[in-house]
Amino acid sequence: MGMVGGGQGAFIGAIHRLAAGITGEIALVAGAFSRDGDASRAFGAELGLSPERSYASYTEMFGAELALPEDIRMQCVSIVTPNDSHADIACSAMKAGFDVICDKPLAGVLEDALRIEEAVKETGRLFALTQTYTGYPMAIEARERIAAGELGEIRRVAVSYLQDWLSREDDTKGSKQASWRSDPARSGESGAFADIGTHAYNMVEFMTGERVTDVAAELRAVLPGRAIDDDGMAMFRLDGGAAGLISASQVCSGAINALRIEIYGSKASLHWFQEEPNTLSLKRRGEPEMVLRSGAGTPYLSDAALAVCRTPGGHPEGYIEAFANLYAAFAGDVRDGGKRPGTPPGYATIEDGMSAMRFIRAANISSKNNSAWTPLAGIENQS
Amino acid sequence: MGMVGGGQGAFIGAIHRLAAGITGEIALVAGAFSRDGDASRAFGAELGLSPERSYASYTEMFGAELALPEDIRMQCVSIVTPNDSHADIACSAMKAGFDVICDKPLAGVLEDALRIEEAVKETGRLFALTQTYTGYPMAIEARERIAAGELGEIRRVAVSYLQDWLSREDDTKGSKQASWRSDPARSGESGAFADIGTHAYNMVEFMTGERVTDVAAELRAVLPGRAIDDDGMAMFRLDGGAAGLISASQVCSGAINALRIEIYGSKASLHWFQEEPNTLSLKRRGEPEMVLRSGAGTPYLSDAALAVCRTPGGHPEGYIEAFANLYAAFAGDVRDGGKRPGTPPGYATIEDGMSAMRFIRAANISSKNNSAWTPLAGIENQS
């Protein structure tokens, strides 16, 4: 694997490398970690890469790697750069023949996302998006139980992803991350809604197996001087007839990384909270609440959930393992030369990413339009 | 106290009597428990009332009681009948000179509520609405801490009140309660939103000390054959600038009586769940979560919360005690001949009730109007 971005001090790049490493199936062999060739090489050296495989740009990397013998050159690319650069890099990588795994969200703006979608179709390469939280065993368990009909018909969904790291005015002045995420030119059309709302959104579609059709949203820049939303909420409809509420905010004091989802169906409901990811609560009317726990060997878990448990029951797993589960699925598909048909992939697909991008665009349009209900279909043609 | 409604088998009437009894300040001396005089007398006898003070109608009761010497006759009336009859009874009681405590919501339709409001203004009688959940010590603690500025400026509110007792089609055929609550002719303009959404709504205004100004809602009758909403959701705005989400549903499988509220401010957030009412969670950025517990003598609780704790820390109190706190506050005000100025009352006022009724009306109108943002002010003049 080669990596684009993720140089010195970049949080998410480090997590990607650690996650890939845990799989035992992926070796980092090349990188364009920085636009500064020296910085890239220095950082590559720290990671144990040979100097000639640390590059000053992704174009250089793709070219040089293609020139290497097939059994040596990288097979796939991990993209961990800011959102606005995903499209150029991903398209270029796929056109050069590399499978791609890309940090979320798909792109800064919907138009870029459409370019990626087109490239995926054209090239037939694998494209994986790391919506990390779907890698947790209990998120997968929720999906499996819903798919098996245990909740009956889905009626109501509540999802929220709240943080507080941008809750003060000067928070957007400090770190590298905070600054590009709150800069519309680099982050794209939305701030908090794109950054973490897409995680919440993706979790809804992941667990329910349904697609969102319409949204009525209000996005807000709560803190003075913010050019882009740092807080938002929306009502939405799913194609199976359910209604839902979503909120995403980075200015909610006391919320650390609070992604919480509740899905109510005609027969039962499921409740999951990312900060305690090893439990999943299942409630049925007139019955005791059931608290399911992750863990290899747990008799009541689905095969799909068990397949991503690394430790036995009572030995908790966390965020890094969830991330590694996405990489493991991607590695498997790279090795197999494509996604196994008929099974849900272990990572977010281009379709998932496009749905989220359309949602962001539709939410933005709705928000500017007195929160009118706005369909996602064809939103790219609307202004 | 005299009671209107609450005859044999009526759940909420029994709770009202138990709550009033616990206060040690209220004696039930009269009742019009049923429209059937014999049934009313039989039930009154069960409660230990003298037969001549069990009446066949509230008009009979008001007349007969007024004819009794002042030190014997009832001083106040508790109304626990279906929503559609609140206005007639309450207006009649206040005009006869009795203070009134009335089960929520204020009325079936906004027009009736306006009549009650007018009667309160005309007669100057006390009017208390039993939005039970504001009687919990920790709900009061939340209000006090917010009033004291501990959360800073309120930014985001999430409240939901979910139940499942109407989650099956035949649930509206069975009990007395279920049937009138889902019958628009008797319950009023809304089903779940009026029945429990008003509790959720009232809790928002109670805790924040702010009023809702606008709503964008979608109400739904999820189960086939329901004439009135059994599920709904809305976005709302508070007059201090915050945004909020509310959901109320009686078709959410696995939700028993799940009233949950989270309030996020610029400095901290508060989290409370009715099913575990003795704790209140306070979270500040970069600090450990603080879990506050109710209990007499707890040094960190506000005077207002301590005033309603009956037992020391670690000795949990519940729903009946919360209810009793409303009655105790009402009894105190009846005794004092009016509400003490300058302090928040211990029960919902006519203003609180009117706000909720306007919210229901506005939500209904918004829902029929593609969920357009709808102001509450002047909603009675809109169709």
Next chain:
Amino acid sequence: MGMVGGGQGAFIGAIHRLAAGITGEIALVAGAFSRDGDASRAFGAELGLSPERSYASYTEMFGAELALPEDIRMQCVSIVTPNDSHADIACSAMKAGFDVICDKPLAGVLEDALRIEEAVKETGRLFALTQTYTGYPMAIEARERIAAGELGEIRRVAVSYLQDWLSREDDTKGSKQASWRSDPARSGESGAFADIGTHAYNMVEFMTGERVTDVAAELRAVLPGRAIDDDGMAMFRLDGGAAGLISASQVCSGAINALRIEIYGSKASLHWFQEEPNTLSLKRRGEPEMVLRSGAGTPYLSDAALAVCRTPGGHPEGYIEAFANLYAAFAGDVRDGGKRPGTPPGYATIEDGMSAMRFIRAANISSKNNSAWTPLAGIENQS
């Protein structure tokens, strides 16, 4: 009912009266609230008693009440005095023909307890001990499920009752309660172990339906200057072969009223915590944890638990209701003229109280004897 003790400012007396009142079946008609006749009368007046039925002593009360016509005089006596006086009052009451309900523990010293036991046998009067915590619906649910064999054979029990209100040296100097509880002359042979350890102990026997046979204990006075244990721990054996651990302490900083019990059997385990009394957790190997909730109408609860639920699911009940459940059971038995045979009583019996007293004595002896295993049987004959 007449009450002995429980005058102005006495916490537990007030709770007893409130609990009795909630039952709707018990009226307080007489009292010897204080040894000072004026104080007793003044306090009786506050409670609404007629002045001639507030007495200066229990002997005066028993005599005077016996002289009243049967339909007016009190039928039963509630004893809420310090431990050292329970025996004299209870024996005297039963010999005068009154049924007795008495605050726990049975007595200050085992010898006094034996006198009560003898009086119960002689007079055949009802004798109820208010081990409050067994009045909670979910404690009863635990007992019922164990009795029905759901846990299989009991293997291991862990129970602890920890508080912190005596955790500082000067805590025994302040309040009336604190001082007599830490004064061996008045409290009896043990401090924390008798005061709250008996609650923990009683809960073990109540839930398991088994009796403790042997104990190996270490009691300690942790704070300097304490004449009696403020902290203790023990291993014990149950007659069904299980082993258990018990701890009781009033010097554990941060513990408010932390009574927690876990019972492990060959098939399942049960977990209950008094500060969140409306849930009971049931765990089976290889199955999801089940969280049971109290509430009238809950389909999965036992009849015995349902019989003491006053509110529907999701409407929490608390300590006062638990206490009231004991009084309601007692009132029922008083009315019936004796305990219904074949069913577990709704309160602790003389046998339960004696078992706890023997446990305290045996624990004390064990503690002085290098924590040697000490049988409870015949402990009254051992020094």
Next chain:
Amino acid sequence: MGMVGGGQGAFIGAIHRLAAGITGEIALVAGAFSRDGDASRAFGAELGLSPERSYASYTEMFGAELALPEDIRMQCVSIVTPNDSHADIACSAMKAGFDVICDKPLAGVLEDALRIEEAVKETGRLFALTQTYTGYPMAIEARERIAAGELGEIRRVAVSYLQDWLSREDDTKGSKQASWRSDPARSGESGAFADIGTHAYNMVEFMTGERVTDVAAELRAVLPGRAIDDDGMAMFRLDGGAAGLISASQVCSGAINALRIEIYGSKASLHWFQEEPNTLSLKRRGEPEMVLRSGAGTPYLSDAALAVCRTPGGHPEGYIEAFANLYAAFAGDVRDGGKRPGTPPGYATIEDGMSAMRFIRAANISSKNNSAWTPLAGIENQS
């Protein structure tokens, strides 16, 4: 690093390798995975080892590796064999000049442990024991806060480690693990108490910074036909004057991997549960409970806890990361040529291991001696 044991299907060996890998500082270069040379080579090949560095025995491995150039040969040995073989392997490894990291407990019998202790002293090699649970950030946070005096003087400790994987008679017939763990000839003098009781014990000493001085224990083989304890409990004393209770059992139905510890001091108490390892609860009298959460960058955490956090707050870490923290500490010390003086090591030391071994022996002796209090000091000289 070279590994002894941990061949095909061995759970703990796989965890050791994964943990070592995550550190980014340790490469597995050699192994004696099985006594069968072919099996060892086959398994080594699976792990990517060169065939000549997979050995048929540890003696062969130590010899062959010593013959390799210093910059190629393994520097340290990881021992993941059954308990009865730890001493021979560890002594041999240290005498050959290798630093050792060894799975817990130290040895099967105290005599073997003493041999290891002697070898450590003689050779001066590093010796690390993987008492995994002390690698969790919040376990370290607890230690740091206690060391800083935040709890005041420790008064009472309660620790339990309960599992249910041996709760049925035929559980000791199935797996490789279950069989050697319940076979006294291979597991040593104790079953559950040695296997998991030592974890609980070690956590007490780790968090409090004190040593256990005396124990009064009862070990039991609950299931028919078990030759060795599968359940046990004990009272203990700490050298600072505190009292404690410990239980360890593998027959407690519904307990998965339930290691729970509570430490009460004169000022505050700490509460930690391994299955939700990212939170630590701190309770002070008269103050709200504080729930601390792990996470890089958390302002209120100690430097020592922050040093082992890999992800920011709200991104949970788990068992594998805790394990990796031990390996990282070991790797650091190997690189530095010895433990940094003056700081607590990041793993259990030979002293910690010896204390646990003496505890097991003393508990065994106490258990056979009517649970008499038994001092740990000099227990090796007692029979």
